Amino acid sequence: MGEISENDWELQKILGQGQQVLLPAGVRLDQALAQVLPFSRSEINRFLKVSCLAPLKQQSELSSWQAEIAALTGKLEQQQLSAASVLQAQRQLALSYWSWCARKPSYKSDKDELYFFLPPLAALDNYFLQAEYLPLNIIYEDEYLLVLDKEKGIVVHPAAGNWHHTLLQGVLYYLQNKEGNNVKPYLVHRIDKDTSGLLIVAKTKEAQSRLQADLQVHAVKRIYRALAEGIFSESKFKIQGALGRDSLNPLRKAIVPDGKQAVTHITLLKQYVNCAYVEASLETGRTHQIRAHLAALQHPLVGDVLYGAKKFQVAVNLPAGQCLHARKLEFTHPITSEKMAFLSPLPAYFKTALQLAENGII
Structure with a gap:
């Protein structure tokens, strides 16, 4: 697994640390996720085949998580680990921290709902900057x-x-x-x-x-x-x-x-x-x-x-x-x-x- 691009910190954070997302009332889940995440709707639909969402009752639930992930990230950066190693450790913490559920792409709610989103592990290799031959001028x-x-x-x-x-x-x-x-x-x-x-x-x-x-x-x-x-x-x-x-x-x-x-x-x-x-x-x-x-x-x-x-x-x-x-x-x-x-x-x-x-x- 190669190094993730340093040109896209937002993507790196989502892959390792996850992201809070809002599902507005009456909106399809896959549509809502595709609007706020740097993934296409077809990719979102593939992600939803596994449990990549954790329901949040209120936004304050994120406070303790942010403190935990910040402490872990700081410790890992001091060890001068590779970006891939840091990301994997962040993911392990996220997987053990949240309670995950499955939702269909067509899922709708009659009220606004908050979720914590983390792409599935099997998808990670697609989002690392991998060397590929391409003719260059x-x-x-x-x-x-x-x-x-x-x-x-x-x-x-x-x-x-x-x-x-x-x-x-x-x-x-x-x-x-x-x-x-x-x-x-x-x-x-x-x-x-x-x-x-x-x-x-x-x-x-x-x-x-x-x-x-x-x-x-x-x-x-x-x-x-x-x-x-x-x-x-x-x-x-x-x-x-x-x-x-x-x-x-x-x-x-x-x-x-x-x-x-x-x-x-x-x-x-x-x-x-x-x-x-x-x-x-x-x-x-x-x-x-x-x-x-x-x-x-x-x-x-x-x-x-x-x-x-x-x-x-x-x-x-x-x-x-x-x-x-x-x-x-x-x-x-x-x-x-x-x-x-x-x-x-x-x-x-x-x-x-x-x-x-x-x-x-x-």
């Missing part, structure tokens, strides 16, 4: 970091429904075969599965921390190319709208009053008959930021069906997903302070889309 490498040019269709990091064959697992395989089993990758930022282009992976925790600190203060420049539907009335403009979960579809982001502030700068490069070729510069880096911001202006990215784009005709022969490419990346090296700049050429799918737009087909 590495455009820069030194002892502290890698810059990669990701293909469209590759998931960056293991997550619900995509626990294998991810870019980060491919980097782990590459590093272990090159430098030994003690080396592991640290993800600095992410791009979506169907977004192509540049991203940074650190080789050390220090490099990751410094780069992420630069991201927080907008010191990392990220520029994208996109193909968006519709006619643009301005050649250059700024989209400023706080993003949060879309109440109509939890898979989407939307501009909402209580969301996280997000700013995107748009420059029109070429207007076609039905769509526009644009450059998007991120001032912030929220999930789905470019996709959600342009969709809010009724300009969803070509191919981005999740955000309301038209579905392709079969004859178009373009891969599924949004036409979005992380084109340019500029940052200061976290260790040497050298100014770094990288440019990714437009991939074949994007060039094809531009030609189809030029001919008025899309």
Whole structure:
């Protein structure tokens, strides 16, 4: 069993320590769990085949548990055990501490109910970052970091429904075969599965921390190319709208009053008959930021069906997903302070889309 990724502490905590979850009155159990846990609904349904829930009469029941798990975790960390060993010890405490029950995925209650949730042991191997071979396009490498040019269709990091064959697992395989089993990758930022282009992976925790600190203060420049539907009335403009979960579809982001502030700068490069070729510069880096911001202006990215784009005709022969490419990346090296700049050429799918737009087909 390998080391769990340090890029997802929430998942590590749930796997070892469990999590309190609320089942609202009249809501299916599997639906409620999938809304608050980093697992897909199909995965939740598999989990519920074994006893992974403990009923809670009141929230105060968690206080003594939190004290117990904190004391155990502190003791284990002092022993400098591996993440896998710490997680297994946490699970053993959880299994002996709570009284577990079974519930069907379709279970509903006529009143709100609290539960303590712990994924079954048999599922654990899926959620460790395991080395897997994946062809990589590495455009820069030194002892502290890698810059990669990701293909469209590759998931960056293991997550619900995509626990294998991810870019980060491919980097782990590459590093272990090159430098030994003690080396592991640290993800600095992410791009979506169907977004192509540049991203940074650190080789050390220090490099990751410094780069992420630069991201927080907008010191990392990220520029994208996109193909968006519709006619643009301005050649250059700024989209400023706080993003949060879309109440109509939890898979989407939307501009909402209580969301996280997000700013995107748009420059029109070429207007076609039905769509526009644009450059998007991120001032912030929220999930789905470019996709959600342009969709809010009724300009969803070509191919981005999740955000309301038209579905392709079969004859178009373009891969599924949004036409979005992380084109340019500029940052200061976290260790040497050298100014770094990288440019990714437009991939074949994007060039094809531009030609189809030029001919008025899309």
